Amino acid sequence: MSLNETLQEQKDKLLEALREEEQERLDELLPELRAADLSEILEDILEEEDDLPLVLELLDCLPIERRANVLGYLPGDEQLEIAEAISDDMLLLILEEMGSDERVDLFNLLGEDRRETLLRRMARQEREDLKRLASYEEGTAGAIMTSDYVAIPSGMTVSKAMMRVRQTAPDAETVYQLYIIDAEGRLAGTMSLRQLMVARPGAQVDDLMIKDVISISVDEEQEEVARLISRYDLLAMPVTDHEERLVGIVTHDDAMDVAESEATEDFHKGMSIGQLEDGVSRVPIWSLYRKRVTWLVLLVFANLFSGAGIAYFEDTIAAQVALVFFLPLLIGSGGNAGAQAATLMVRGMATGDVGVKDWSKLLGRELLVAGALGLTMALAVAPIGVMRGGEAVAMVVAMSMVTIVLFGSLLGMCLPFVLNRVGWDPATASAPLVTTVIDACGVLIYFSIATAILTGV
Numbered sequence: 001m002s003l004n005e006t007l008q009e010q011k012d013k014l015l016e017a018l019r020e021e022e023q024e025r026l027d028e029l030l031p032e033l034r035a036a037d038l039s040e041i042l043e044d045i046l047e048e049e050d051d052l053p054l055v056l057e058l059l060d061c062l063p064i065e066r067r068a069n070v071l072g073y074l075p076g077d078e079q080l081e082i083a084e085a086i087s088d089d090m091l092l093l094i095l096e097e098m099g100s101d102e103r104v105d106l107f108n109l110l111g112e113d114r115r116e117t118l119l120r121r122m123a124r125q126e127r128e129d130l131k132r133l134a135s136y137e138e139g140t141a142g143a144i145m146t147s148d149y150v151a152i153p154s155g156m157t158v159s160k161a162m163m164r165v166r167q168t169a170p171d172a173e174t175v176y177q178l179y180i181i182d183a184e185g186r187l188a189g190t191m192s193l194r195q196l197m198v199a200r201p202g203a204q205v206d207d208l209m210i211k212d213v214i215s216i217s218v219d220e221e222q223e224e225v226a227r228l229i230s231r232y233d234l235l236a237m238p239v240t241d242h243e244e245r246l247v248g249i250v251t252h253d254d255a256m257d258v259a260e261s262e263a264t265e266d267f268h269k270g271m272s273i274g275q276l277e278d279g280v281s282r283v284p285i286w287s288l289y290r291k292r293v294t295w296l297v298l299l300v301f302a303n304l305f306s307g308a309g310i311a312y313f314e315d316t317i318a319a320q321v322a323l324v325f326f327l328p329l330l331i332g333s334g335g336n337a338g339a340q341a342a343t344l345m346v347r348g349m350a351t352g353d354v355g356v357k358d359w360s361k362l363l364g365r366e367l368l369v370a371g372a373l374g375l376t377m378a379l380a381v382a383p384i385g386v387m388r389g390g391e392a393v394a395m396v397v398a399m400s401m402v403t404i405v406l407f408g409s410l411l412g413m414c415l416p417f418v419l420n421r422v423g424w425d426p427a428t429a430s431a432p433l434v435t436t437v438i439d440a441c442g443v444l445i446y447f448s449i450a451t452a453i454l455t456g457v
Contacts, residue, residue: 011041018057026061035066039073046078052085068097071106080109088114092121099173101146101254104133133248141225142218144258145239145248148173152205154182154189159201165193173251177235180209185245187215187238215240218247222258227352229255262350305440306331313447316454322389323450326381326397331442333377333401334408335435341366341412342434346426349416359417363410370409374402396453400446407445408438 010033017025030038042055059067059082071079071094083091083106095103095118107115107130119127129147136142150168152161161178169175178196180189189209199208215238216225229237229252236249310317310327317323345362348354354362378398385394412434416426 010037011044014041014058015045015054018054023061030061035069036073039070042070043074043078046081052081055082056085064093065097068094068102072098072102076105076109079106083110088117088121092118095122096126099146100129100133100148100248101144101173104130108134136218139222140218141216141220141222141239141250142248144222144225144254145218145250146173146254147248149236149238149246149249150175150178151246152178152180154180154206156205157201158196158199158203158205158208161196161205162201165196173249174236177249179238179246179249180205181246184243187213187240187244187246189213190238213238216250217242223262223350225250226255226258226262230259231352303436303439306443309440309443309447313443313451316447316451320389320393320450320454322393323396323447325388326385326393326400327443327446329381330397330400330404330446331439334404334438334442336408337370337373337405338408338412338434338438341370341409342415343412345413345416349420349426356417356420359414362413366409366413367406370406371402373409374405377405378402392454396446396450399453400442400449403445403449404438404442407441408434411438411441 010029014026014029016022017029033041042058045051045055045058059070062070071082074082086094095106098106107118110118119131122130133142133145133147136145148171150165150172152164156164165175165178176193178191178193179187180191182188189206189211190213191205191209195208196205214228214232214234216228218239218241225237225239228234229250234252236251237255238246239248239250241247345354378401381401382394382398385397415434420426
């Protein structure tokens, strides 16, 4: 049975028990569900049945700690809908049980008046921590970090450090990586829990810690955090302020969420689709239309250049009607080659595999690869050219294939670098954009070669 089928079955059982007021059965079913699965069931109830009271009733059956955990897995819109329906007292209890990163995400969704009301009722330390985390710009390391980590003051012995871990572990996001800070709060080093556990009780943590720490600034982009965590296989990455003081950590699971979000955004941009606020199955139809229509309309007008090119070479086409047969094949091949090259470069730039400094090297490589591809495709299509229009047409088609594939590949490779240079997202070098440009240029290349070779034939 698939995951979706299992969740649907569990959802049906929950709803049946809830509607029949079978509390004992609910008490049996709810502990069996993981928080992530339960949150998906609640999300389905909100979206498909629009039954907020039922969701609130289910949440009321959970302990506060588990309620906060389930709420943390819900998308922002659903979190806000639930938060607006519960009292300040209950919301405050839930916020207190949430991890600091999830707490600030939910807090930022609330209206200004309610945020002020909740802040006034929080303990001073929690209030200051929440305000600090909420102040970081969206999309930065500071916006996705958590302040729930284990910090050990420099100069401690192993035995005292173990006591410190025991005291702070219950509220920490992860205890497997420990961070040593100096008297000013600056990050001095790091060590694993395993290192601490096997060390002599009287040893100094300063002698055991790793001093060459991989860390990142609060203002760094979140994509860079995810890339570094993936590159160095880190459980968590420390985040420092401008004075090198430790202010938080980004855990591996949060980095995975960022990587998934960024990859989805790049895929959407790669097909000229605006960023969606939710999954494609849940986003409103009007929003889906609005995110897709702009680029499609612009590309419609861009394709007029292809039509203008065909109109310009009407005499050549009238003299050799067989040329029309190969037009879709040639411009389609150039567009495909260009889209491939653009995709490779955009992905390489996103993962840090290539940069602007690599442009000249990559240009030479792409020239060789595209030339080989063009020749191979020309050899494949030349016999068809002989059959359809004779040797002269076959020569035109073969030469056009090599030229168009070369042009398309080089354009697709270079466009992401150009966009990056002018400060645009390289993912904007989308397949539709590349193919539209190559279509117009391919028409001009094809019929220019045809006119030059077939004139007088």
